[in-house]
Amino acid sequence: MALFQVEGWDLKTKDVSYDSANAKKEHKKKERKARAKKDEQRRLKETEDEYSNYDLENEQEEGSKDALAPVEKKQIDGSKKETKKDTKKADKPVSKKRSLDEVDSKPKDRDAQVESAAKKPLTALQQKMLAKLSGSRFRWINEQLYTTSSASALDLIKKQPQLFDEYHEGFRSQVQSWPENPVDVFVDQFRIRSQKPVNAPGGLPGLPSDKTIVVADMGCGEAQLAQDLNTFYAQYNRKQKKHFKKKCVVHSFDLKKANKLITVADIKNVPLANESCTVVVFCLALMGTNFLDFIKEAYRLLAPRGELWIAEIKSRFADRQGDEFVNAIKLMGFFHKKTDDSNKMFTRFEFFKPPQDIIEERKAKLERKQKFIEVETEKEELETKRTKAPEGKWLLKPCIYKRR
Numbered sequence: 001m002a003l004f005q006v007e008g009w010d011l012k013t014k015d016v017s018y019d020s021a022n023a024k025k026e027h028k029k030k031e032r033k034a035r036a037k038k039d040e041q042r043r044l045k046e047t048e049d050e051y052s053n054y055d056l057e058n059e060q061e062e063g064s065k066d067a068l069a070p071v072e073k074k075q076i077d078g079s080k081k082e083t084k085k086d087t088k089k090a091d092k093p094v095s096k097k098r099s100l101d102e103v104d105s106k107p108k109d110r111d112a113q114v115e116s117a118a119k120k121p122l123t124a125l126q127q128k129m130l131a132k133l134s135g136s137r138f139r140w141i142n143e144q145l146y147t148t149s150s151a152s153a154l155d156l157i158k159k160q161p162q163l164f165d166e167y168h169e170g171f172r173s174q175v176q177s178w179p180e181n182p183v184d185v186f187v188d189q190f191r192i193r194s195q196k197p198v199n200a201p202g203g204l205p206g207l208p209s210d211k212t213i214v215v216a217d218m219g220c221g222e223a224q225l226a227q228d229l230n231t232f233y234a235q236y237n238r239k240q241k242k243h244f245k246k247k248c249v250v251h252s253f254d255l256k257k258a259n260k261l262i263t264v265a266d267i268k269n270v271p272l273a274n275e276s277c278t279v280v281v282f283c284l285a286l287m288g289t290n291f292l293d294f295i296k297e298a299y300r301l302l303a304p305r306g307e308l309w310i311a312e313i314k315s316r317f318a319d320r321q322g323d324e325f326v327n328a329i330k331l332m333g334f335f336h337k338k339t340d341d342s343n344k345m346f347t348r349f350e351f352f353k354p355p356q357d358i359i360e361e362r363k364a365k366l367e368r369k370q371k372f373i374e375v376e377t378e379k380e381e382l383e384t385k386r387t388k389a390p391e392g393k394w395l396l397k398p399c400i401y402k403r404r
Contacts, residue, residue, distance in 0.1 A: 138170025146398035219285025289392030
């Protein structure tokens with residue numbers, strides 16, 4: 001009889017199962033592994049769902065976020081309880097993943113808080129304090145530009161270009177309270193005088209070769225004059241026949257290139273050829289302590305019969321009329337055309353550069369009257385006075401705003 005084949009026994013299999021003392025432990029271990037695997041798969045799926053719904057949740061309104069917050073908290077608490085039941089081996093990667101997510105969410109929350117704070121409108125008190133701070137900043141920059149030389153001002157703006165923008169932002173707010181902007185007055189002069197032919201009496205001066213009107217806007221700011229003139233002549237030429245069209249070129253110079261129309265330069269020495277301009281404009285731009293150097297540069301740039309246009313604040317003139325200022329400009333070689341002080345805020349001057357024949361004629365006239373030596377003496381006295389103190393301290397007072 002073969003082994004295990006005993007009468008009365010009915011074994012349907014030849015496999016023999018041996019009892020083991022560790023069988024129950026091994027069975028429980030397998031169950032734990034299977035359960036841990038299922039839990040891990042479930043948590044991974046939950047994480048994927050959270051990422052897929054992340055963008056949607058961010059777009060919801062603040063109220064809906066507050067309503068969902070308790071639910072999310074319960075889910076997180078539930079997941080934490082489940083992880084405690086799992087083995088350490090299964091817990092580690094999941095807990096690390098969640099901690100990283102929580103860390104990543106904190107900067108996003110801070111950014112959201114900053115954005116919401118930035119969008120929040122300022123109170124009346126905050127607006128008043130901000131206006132005072134901006135005003136004091138504008139006054140400081142303005143004082144620097146008026147009490148230093150043009151070279152120092154250019155160096156200052158190159159080192160701190162944001163000062164240029166801050167100054168012009170404050171300047172725009174100042175101009176809003178003025179009854180009239182001098183730039184608009186100059187544009188009106190171009191409109192009126194464009195009704196007559198170039199180089200004709202009452203018309204605008206143009207180059208002798210092709211009658212082009214070439215304007216140099218010195219200390220142009222944001223080049224408003226160039227923008228307005230370009231717009232005006234584009235509209236003007238559309239309505240005119242070919243023979244009556246006018247060509248106008250505007251060169252704008254200032255301490256910073258605020259836009260593509262501007263060339264950065266110290267306006268006592270700009271990159272243009274001699275006698276290449278027909279109109280040079282200083283619109284509230286005689287700010288440096290060496291502003292007579294700007295006038296000399298204008299004389300170099302202007303073609304014969306070219307015109308010098310100046311607008312300045314009335315309070316800058318020691319005599320309130322500007323007679324001393326006019327005499328100084330005449331000593332630079334210009335002839336005085338007219339002074340317009342009809343505006344209560346600023347005075348406007350027009351000069352022109354005489355051609356050589358008029359210069360010779362005037363020189364002969366002064367010699368006949370024996371006044372030529374007196375004029376030369378006045379020029380020498382002016383230059384001597386400039387060496388002792390810059391003209392920005394005695395000829396034109398700096399425009400300093402009162403501190404409040």
